[in-house]
Amino acid sequence: MKSVVIEQPGQLNIAQRNVPQPDPGEVRVKVKYASICGSDVHIWHGHNPFARYPRVIGHEFFGIIDAVGAGVDPARLDTRVVVDPVVSCGHCYPCSIGRPNVCSELQVIGVHRDGGFSEFALVPDANAWALPDSIEDRVASLVEPFTIAANICAFLQPQPQDIALVFGAGPMGLTAIQVLKGVYGVERVIVADRIDERLQMARDNGADLALNNTETPLATQLNGVQPTLIIDAACHPDIFAEAAALASPAGRIGLLGFSGAPCTITQQSLTSKELSVFTSRLNSHRFPHVIRWMAEGKIAPHKLITHYIPLNEIERAMTLFEKDPRACCKVILEI
Structure with missing residues (x-):
């Protein structure tokens, strides 16, 4: 073979x-x-x-x-x-x-x-x-990447009234967008990336607002909007501190990936808003959920x-x- x-x-x-x-x-x-x-x-x-x-x-x-x-x-x-x-x-x-x-x-x-x-x-x-017959062979291998989004969302417990911010419009960010919109019904999903073509992919996958943060800081572009739920799907060490600064009080932050580079963040930036921080690796028994979502056309x-x-x-x-x-x-x- x-x-x-x-x-x-x-x-x-x-x-x-x-x-x-x-x-x-x-x-x-x-x-x-x-x-x-x-x-x-x-x-x-x-x-x-x-x-x-x-x-x-x-x-x-x-x-x-x-x-x-x-x-x-x-x-x-x-x-x-x-x-x-x-x-x-x-x-x-x-x-x-x-x-x-x-x-x-x-x-x-x-x-x-x-x-x-x-x-x-x-x-x-x-x-x-x-797999049920309704899931085509040619897309079936993508069940696994959607389980990554399913796993972090199980921690974050998205609600329709959330204002969600996703850092990164690569494959992991796009699966997160689809799960937030199609499964949890989040009404407003914002995505940040530095590649315009990826931002268009984000729109095509359901993002309500796609922002290029190459030159203009996100804080400026958000114009006072404070996300209640943030997913870091880009995994750059600088993002964690930025996410804490942007988040609404009582917001939730989910971290994907495993960058080995250190990041700098103060305890005050987390505790002053009583932010909840969740990390996620791979998936924990999420395959049945994603298979069902895929079969039902939610993703x-x-x-x-x-x-x-x-x-x-x-x-x-x-x-x-x-x-x-x-x-x-x-x-x-x-x-």
Whole structure:
């Protein structure tokens, strides 16, 4: 089988590997479509602190179960599935309170263990979620990125009367916009970015107001409006302090991503307004929610997709995703 392997940072290859056989409790997925995420690019360049090499990357993928290991119901064969990349131990403190995404022994498919940029992938049976026929194959791999927005929104508990501000109109920001508007019915969603083409994507995905903050500070453009809910989907270390300054008293701030750079913020800026700050990593049992939203038409994954590229052109696909944010959003690999 063909697999995209990062042998070591900077070294991306398409390798020929033996088709794997599932262990007890596993299923084998014949992958049909997989989408590129920023973390895949980070692993390629050696900037993901959690990755182990060599690694078959890819944690956003869809396919069909074509083999099952011992203990797995044979009726699972031929099931169309998307894969939750979070593999947890089930017995540590985070797992015991329903937070497997920060399990003490966390493994992420495509990061700690081989992923879905391959013709076949092995995953725990419990991580393979069946899809209804109403969700098309060509968009199904985008269930996973929408679970990131679902996870932070579960903490933030958006309300229709909220004034929401999203920093960043990349793929994560766009999924957040769609979930805020389509699922929670937030009446006013503002988006800030420094690329005009991305701001247009934000409008196309439901943003009510899109602001370019390259030259004019957001505080000036907001003209006294104080967001009650802020999502940082850009992950620049300067944003946290700016978000605290812009937020309404009693507002909520949600942080996505894991920049290793330090940021400077005072306790006073948080406590003087009694702000609530939430952080989020991956997803915690959000796949059923997103599958339902997608099936009900509350979110529109096709609006994020700009390119379909064959697996054997992986380097072109990864480079396009990384280098051309004006024309590129989600790139789907055809396996």
